[in-house]
Amino acid sequence: MHHNVFNLIFTMLSISIVVIFHELGHYLVARMNKATVKEFSVGFGPDIISYTDKRQTKWTIKMLPLGGYVHCEEGNLKFLSKIILYLGGPMGNFVFSALVSSFLFLQFGTQEQKLYLHNQEIISINKLNDQFQQKENLLDSAKISQETIESSNSDEARVARYKVIFADKTEKLIEGIKNIESKISYKKIGFIQSIAKGTKYSYMLFYLNAKNLILSIKNMSLKGIGGPLKVLKATNSVVSKYEYKDILMWLIMLSAGLGVINLLPVLPLDGGRIAYELFNLISSKLAQIFCYTTMYLGLGIMILIMLSDLKGMIL
Known part of the structure; x- marks a missing residue:
């Protein structure tokens, strides 16, 4: 019983690391643009732990650590600054994948x-x-x-x-x-070569994830796309073996997948927010139509993915 609880906690922490790097990307870009960050949250639901710093940013860990968000004031940001802000999350995932890949290349070689x-x-x-x-x-x-x-x-x-x-x-x-x-x-390879190979490997993972996602959309298939339950189950399966190399390799792939998924032009994902700003340049009415359409579409896709996850876990 205690063993299973520990595995679950370890699984949540592993997923949270990937989420933190994603949100950290948003946070750092917001700070660079001098935007006020009201909250940096890991997870959803009721607060477990929260702390407010001197900049009045509330740092929160919530009950369900299967996602997160950065809430900042965007009203004073220009168009390009907003686009970079939204790209900050996927870039955070890329940096995480590249850093961990570089570490593994440095330790184990090619x-x-x-x-x-x-x-x-x-x-x-x-x-x-x-x-x-x-x-x-x-x-x-x-x-x-x-x-x-x-x-x-x-x-x-x-x-x-x-x-x-x-x-x-x-x-x-x-x-x-x-x-x-x-x-x-x-x-064995050196430090500089490890960084080069780690960055190249991260790029390759992002490219392959994007390619597979485009094929899934083209074929209107959910094959290969996993929701929170599938990710939770797969992560638990990896971390329960306590092989840190395998855990890090999984987190690299998970980070790349999260980064690519967030670039989908569907609200409330980062890609959807970018698309919304682009439509808003043309017409605010067109942007509103896009907003409501994709939010309902995104909700429908999420329900289908959750049902697919449940079906896979039951059968």
Whole structure:
């Protein structure tokens, strides 16, 4: 019983970290624009803990930590400042993903796939023609090993000639190869390279999430889209194993997903607020129509997602 309660608390805290970075993005942009921030809230519902600082910002932790918000005075903000304010949340998620990814790259390094023949590491396999002239290096480019491994047991591989260079700099001319093995290893990298790779990885996650979301909308499918219940269940499943690397990897993906979802042009999401301001430039009436339409649409989508979550948990 105590174990389950601890897991639930740990799960809520893990999700809250992602939410905090999202809202922190909004908060920092608001402060940069000298806008008054009235409340910084993690969660919804009744207050559990609250504190008001000297700037009269109320910092709150609420009962249901499955979201959050930053309430600030936007009346004096210009159009561009508002757009940047709304983009602050997704940017906060991007920064979180990039920082944690960089940390993991720095600690564990990059993954490398190496090939072995008779327990000797291979650094080059060159397939030769009948005159023993080099034809192609099978370790060139991204198709490094799988194709080589799969073909190493074929009839052609058994009779073809190869020039194999091993890690100890020895070379062998081999007529026919088979049973090439693939092994995964990790290579340590420096601080700057870790940041570069972490940022690139975060960008890739955002891109893939956006691509999948667009495909889901295009196909009018909720497949791959999870609501609060599905996120809660998946997060609990990960954190209950107490493997911090897996937990951090999950939070990276969760942060990227939250950042992308919030860019949907549906109120009250950040993308919807951006779209509202754009429509307001054209016509205030058009902006109001957009406001009411998307709020009802967003509510309908959320209900469908919740029902989908419940169906997945029951079946």
